[in-house]
Amino acid sequence: MPVIDLNIVPVRKLNAALHALLPNTNETDWEILNPEGRHAIAVGLDAPITVKIAGHAGYYCGGMNAQATILVDGNVGQGVGENMMSGEIRVAGDASQSAGATGRGGLLIIDGNASARCGISMKGIDIVVKGSIGHMSAFMAQAGNLVVLGDAGEALGDSIYEAKLFVRGKVKSLGADCIQKELTPEDEAVLASLLARAGLTDVSPKAFRLYGSARRLYNFHVDNVDAY
Amino acid sequence: MSSSLSTPAHRTVPRVSATFDHYAISEIQRAAATGIYDIRGAGAKRKLPHFDDLLFLGASVSRYPLEGYREKCGTNVTLGSRFAKKPLELKIPITIAGMSFGALSGPAKEALGRGATTMGTSTTTGDGGMTDEERGHSKTLVYQYLPSRYGMNPRDLRRADAIEIVIGQGAKPGGGGMLLGQKITERVAKMRTLPVGIDQRSACRHPDWTGPDDLEIKIEELREITDWEKPIFVKVGASRPYYDTALAVKAGADVVVIDGMQGGTAATQEVFIENVGLPTLAAIRPAVEALQELGMHRKVQLIVSGGIRNGADVAKALALGADAVSIGTAALVALGDNDPALEPEYEKLGTTAGAYDDWHEGRDPAGITTQDPALFSRLDPVKAGRRLANYLAVLTLETQTIARACGKSHVHNLEPEDLVALTVEAAAMARVPLAGTNWIPGRSAYQE
Numbered sequence: 001m002p003v004i005d006l007n008i009v010p011v012r013k014l015n016a017a018l019h020a021l022l023p024n025t026n027e028t029d030w031e032i033l034n035p036e037g038r039h040a041i042a043v044g045l046d047a048p049i050t051v052k053i054a055g056h057a058g059y060y061c062g063g064m065n066a067q068a069t070i071l072v073d074g075n076v077g078q079g080v081g082e083n084m085m086s087g088e089i090r091v092a093g094d095a096s097q098s099a100g101a102t103g104r105g106g107l108l109i110i111d112g113n114a115s116a117r118c119g120i121s122m123k124g125i126d127i128v129v130k131g132s133i134g135h136m137s138a139f140m141a142q143a144g145n146l147v148v149l150g151d152a153g154e155a156l157g158d159s160i161y162e163a164k165l166f167v168r169g170k171v172k173s174l175g176a177d178c179i180q181k182e183l184t185p186e187d188e189a190v191l192a193s194l195l196a197r198a199g200l201t202d203v204s205p206k207a208f209r210l211y212g213s214a215r216r217l218y219n220f221h222v223d224n225v226d227a228y
Numbered sequence: 229m230s231s232s233l234s235t236p237a238h239r240t241v242p243r244v245s246a247t248f249d250h251y252a253i254s255e256i257q258r259a260a261a262t263g264i265y266d267i268r269g270a271g272a273k274r275k276l277p278h279f280d281d282l283l284f285l286g287a288s289v290s291r292y293p294l295e296g297y298r299e300k301c302g303t304n305v306t307l308g309s310r311f312a313k314k315p316l317e318l319k320i321p322i323t324i325a326g327m328s329f330g331a332l333s334g335p336a337k338e339a340l341g342r343g344a345t346t347m348g349t350s351t352t353t354g355d356g357g358m359t360d361e362e363r364g365h366s367k368t369l370v371y372q373y374l375p376s377r378y379g380m381n382p383r384d385l386r387r388a389d390a391i392e393i394v395i396g397q398g399a400k401p402g403g404g405g406m407l408l409g410q411k412i413t414e415r416v417a418k419m420r421t422l423p424v425g426i427d428q429r430s431a432c433r434h435p436d437w438t439g440p441d442d443l444e445i446k447i448e449e450l451r452e453i454t455d456w457e458k459p460i461f462v463k464v465g466a467s468r469p470y471y472d473t474a475l476a477v478k479a480g481a482d483v484v485v486i487d488g489m490q491g492g493t494a495a496t497q498e499v500f501i502e503n504v505g506l507p508t509l510a511a512i513r514p515a516v517e518a519l520q521e522l523g524m525h526r527k528v529q530l531i532v533s534g535g536i537r538n539g540a541d542v543a544k545a546l547a548l549g550a551d552a553v554s555i556g557t558a559a560l561v562a563l564g565d566n567d568p569a570l571e572p573e574y575e576k577l578g579t580t581a582g583a584y585d586d587w588h589e590g591r592d593p594a595g596i597t598t599q600d601p602a603l604f605s606r607l608d609p610v611k612a613g614r615r616l617a618n619y620l621a622v623l624t625l626e627t628q629t630i631a632r633a634c635g636k637s638h639v640h641n642l643e644p645e646d647l648v649a650l651t652v653e654a655a656a657m658a659r660v661p662l663a664g665t666n667w668i669p670g671r672s673a674y675q676e
Contacts, residue, residue: 015452039445044382044453060436060449064382078445079436083380098436102377104421120435121377123421140431142421159429161422218426219409222263 002027007034011041018068021047037077042070045087059096062089065106081108084125097134100127103144109198116153119146122163128198138165139175147194149203157211165211166191168203179214255498266498267406269587269597270557271399271490271534276507278490278535279544281654282647283663286633294632301628302638305552307529308390308459308482311451315459315482316368316390318552319348320624321639322542325487325533325556326372326392326463328354330407330416331494331587332560333604334361335612336596339563341365342609343616347624352392352554354494355405355430357419358384365609370461373450376405376430378420382453390483391450392461393443395472396432398491398534401465401505405430406495411590413599444479451480461485466511466534467504473518477528484519485554486511488534492557494597495588508534508545510657513644516549525549526640539626546627547642548658555623562619563612564594 004014014032021027025047032053035041039058042051045068053061056074066085075093079101086106094112101117103125113131119138132150139155141163151169158175164187165178174180183191183205191205216224244250255266287293294301308315324344329337331354338361344351350368357379363369371388373380385391396402407416407428417424437446447460462476463485476484488508493501512532519525532545533554545553566574568581573593577586587597595607631639634646648663649655655662656669666672 012452012456016455019455040449040452043449044385046382059442059445063449064385064453066382078442079449082436083377083382085381101436102380104381117435121431123377139435161426218423220264220427 001029001031003031003033005033006036006038006041011038015040015043018042018045018047018049018051021049023047025049035074039077042068045070056093065089075112080110081106081125084108094131095129099129100125103127107194107197113150119144119163119165122146126194128194128200130198130200132169135172136175138163138178141165145190145194147191147198147208149200157213159217160211160213162213164190166205166208167211168208171209171211174211177214177217178211181210181212183208183210267408267495267588268498268501268585269492269494269496270501270585271492272502272505272507273585274502276490276535277509277651277653277657278507279509279541281509281650282544282658282660283650284540284543284547284630284634284646285648287635291635293635294637296629296632299632300637301631302640303624303628305529305640307461307531307552310482310524310528311456311480312390312459312482313455313457314389316350316370318350318368320620321546321550321552321627322347322536322620322623323349323370323531323552323554324351324559325491325554326352326354326370326394326397327556327560328356328407328494329359329362330354330356330411330420330599331597333595333598333607334359335604335607335609336560336563337362338365338609339607339612339616340559341369342613343559343562343620344368346613346617347620349620350389353388355394355407356416357381358388359419363387365613372463374405374430375432375434376420377435378430385450385458386454388458390459390461391454392463392485393447393450393481394463395434396465396467396487397463397493398465398487398489398505398508399493400496400500401467402432403496403500403504404432406588408495408588408590411588411599416599440475440479443475447480459483461531463487465489465491466506466508469506469511470514470518473515473530474522477519477522477524481528483529483531484515485531485533486515487554488532490535491533492560507657508532508536509654512545512548512550513657513659519549526551536623539623539628540630542623542627543630543639543642544647546639547646548644551640558619559616560596562616563596564607564615565592565596567594570594 030051035055037058043063046066050069053072058077060079062070063082068087070089072091078096081089082101084103088107090109095114097115098117099114100108102121108127110129116134118133122141122144124143128147135153138157142161147166152171155175157178188205305321345367351366352370370390373393409425459482461483462481464472466488489505529551532550570593592598595604647660
């Protein structure tokens with residue numbers, strides 16, 4: 001198993017080595033030592049490998065990830081898994097702002113809390129946060145599922161499109177055009193599957209409330225001007 | 229008595245208010261009738277200080293000119309030589325600005341690629357991602373990285389030739405994008421991960437970074453994803469060009485793009501287009517000053533856009549310190565936008581050739597700003613691409629003509645000393661003397 005110590009090897013060399021891997025590589029398990037909050041660790045990966053990061057990572061850890069599994073044994077900075085396409089990122093600690101921003105696919109699991117704008121502009125990614133999330137989360141969220149076991153901050157789902165937001169705790173306030181919706185059996189099945197993938201088999205989907213778009217702002221109308 | 233007062237001899241002619249003119253009154257009436265601000269395409273239409281207010285001095289006893297057609301006058305430009313492993317090498321200093329598939333039809337994007345490729349220059353994607361047609365027809369393609377991130381993916385990032393991080397554009401510095409529902413067809417909707425037919429409003433701020441320190445880390449991430457190969461441009465609408473340029477350089481940009489308020493948009497509020505931002509003329513010198521102070525002029529390249537129409541405009545922008553210019557509106561006109569031959573159809577739309585700017589409505593008779601197959605099939609991408617190539621060739625020849633007259637063997641050798649201004653305003657903005665004087669307002673005292 002390749003072990004890369006970022007106190008010795010620059011991030012640029014690490015990323016170049018990970019990008020050079022072929023789809024059928026047998027170097028499928030990588031360990032990164034001493035990340036020490038460095039930015040852009042393991043970004044732009046596109047191979048079915050597992051990368052373990054032993055410590056805290058800075059901004060954009062796992063950005064634009066495809067296929068790879070990235071396990072962070074620590075906290076992460078802004079934009080973890082931004083625009084990820086597929087694969088999985090697990091963060092054992094907390095995440096800063098804009099976790100999973102614009103993500104298109106794959107699964108992002110945060111064991112701790114996520115800060116403001118979690119899932120902002122998400123476009124198909126699934127995000128599970130075991131703690132709470134900050135304000136303006138899922139702003140303009142287009143597609144995908146955001147699951148929050150704790151609470152959500154102010155203006156959840158502001159200007160939301162078709163993403164689904166499942167929250168077990170309290171929601172401080174909903175943003176423009178975001179409303180509570182009925183949890184259908186199909187929604188429950190999606191939620192149960194995400195909880196299971198996050199290792200939360202003892203959590204009941206029925207304990208969650210579902211939020212989504214009222215679709216009142218999809219086409220401009222002067223009578224909705226208060227919402228703009 | 230009253231009858232004698234009402235005879236024509238006792239009346240002055242009707243007087244239209246300079247303040248409440250016909251346009252202002254019609255806009256009040258339109259607003260009252262509809263309850264929505266006016267949305268349109270294109271850039272600022274009001275009269276602004278512009279390149280027309282500058283003149284070249286040409287050669288004289290102290291400077292001798294180059295022979296037209298015989299003595300060489302280079303036009304090539306390298307963009308992205310600061311950090312990128314693979315900088316862009318363009319034959320002409322005139323690029324095609326970012327315009328989205330969605331705002332523009334597929335044939336229009338193809339035509340832009342064909343015309344630009346023929347002339348050895350680049351095209352740019354827009355707020356909607358990269359299409360295969362566009363990639364295929366553009367030898368050099370700049371991929372925009374916008375707040376919406378519609379269609380953004382690492383595959384397209386890697387197959388782009390450069391990346392342009394868009395902070396803003398001249399028509400609306402501080403504003404997001406807008407594409408109204410009638411243009412959100414199935415293909416456009418799929419590329420943007422949105423339902424068909426809804427109004428698509430793009431965010432005005434990037435979702436995962438705020439401010440210049442974050443931008444530096446974002447640029448680092450994009451370089452890491454693309455193995456430091458691609459030049460990274462930072463595009464801003466002209467508002468605080470001195471500081472924006474300095475901060476973009478500090479954040480690690482290879483190229484800074486400054487777009488003045490005459491720069492077009494696919495759809496924005498009229499009040500925004502006409503009242504926010506700086507004219508292109510006012511934005512160049514502060515940007516160049518920032519680059520010079522940082523020792524980065526010609527190392528970080530400056531692209532200027534907004535209201536470029538002819539080779540004189542190109543030459544003036546270069547003389548003021550730009551490395552290249554970018555055209556959007558003019559490129560669309562070259563493809564066939566606002567063609568007088570379509571006048572009957574423009575009249576049906578309540579406008580006239582030369583004034584058509586409802587590019588957001590998707591009813592463009594020229595087949596350019598539409599997603600309607602019946603309309604976009606009118607645009608032959610081969611012929612339209614040829615027209616664009618012709619136009620780019622004329623711009624280049626005109627620029628060379630002026631450069632030779634000023635004795636320059638490369639268009640980049642044009643300099644502010646070659647210019648004078650016709651108005652006090654233009655002299656102050658361009659920081660060149662008022663014609664016939666040595667006075668640069670704000671820089672030097674007037675001397676007899």
